[in-house]
Amino acid sequence: MTISPAACRVFAGLTLAAVAPWALAALPAPPAPTPEAKAKAAEAAARTAWTAKVENYKLCEAQDRAAANYRAGAAATGKPVPPAVPTPPCSDPGPYAAAPPQPLEGSGAHSPPETAATPPSSAQPAAAAPKQQ
Numbered sequence: 765m766t767i768s769p770a771a772c773r774v775f776a777g778l779t780l781a782a783v784a785p786w787a788l789a790a791l792p793a794p795p796a797p798t799p800e801a802k803a804k805a806a807e808a809a810a811r812t813a814w815t816a817k818v819e820n821y822k823l824c825e826a827q828d829r830a831a832a833n834y835r836a837g838a839a840a841t842g843k844p845v846p847p848a849v850p851t852p853p854c855s856d857p858g859p860y861a862a863a864p865p866q867p868l869e870g871s872g873a874h875s876p877p878e879t880a881a882t883p884p885s886s887a888q889p890a891a892a893a894p895k896q897q
Contacts, residue, residue, distance in 0.1 A: 807862060817857035824854035 797805070831848070838845045 810863065811860065814857060814860045821854055821856055828854065 835845050835848070
């Protein structure tokens, strides 16, 4: 008895599908991102957000031009022109400005928020404290 090539391919595909979850589960976790990588990712996210704002601004201007063109064309042919729907004006996001890097000490990374006035614990043990009801 011979096995057809199609049957071999189906068997191989089923075998790979059955083994794949265990093979992927054995992969190690990716390393934690470095501060430089986090800063680069934040910069990329900021640039992407700015790009989206610019695209929305250009879309708004194009829609305004299309509406003005439609109204002018309809008025020129003598068709009744409905009143314009009030919309908010298009807002230009301006040029991209990267956030200046914050110095490490200026971020408060090494400084406590305030000086402690009392110790963090009381003299009374937690087991002997009266229960609140």
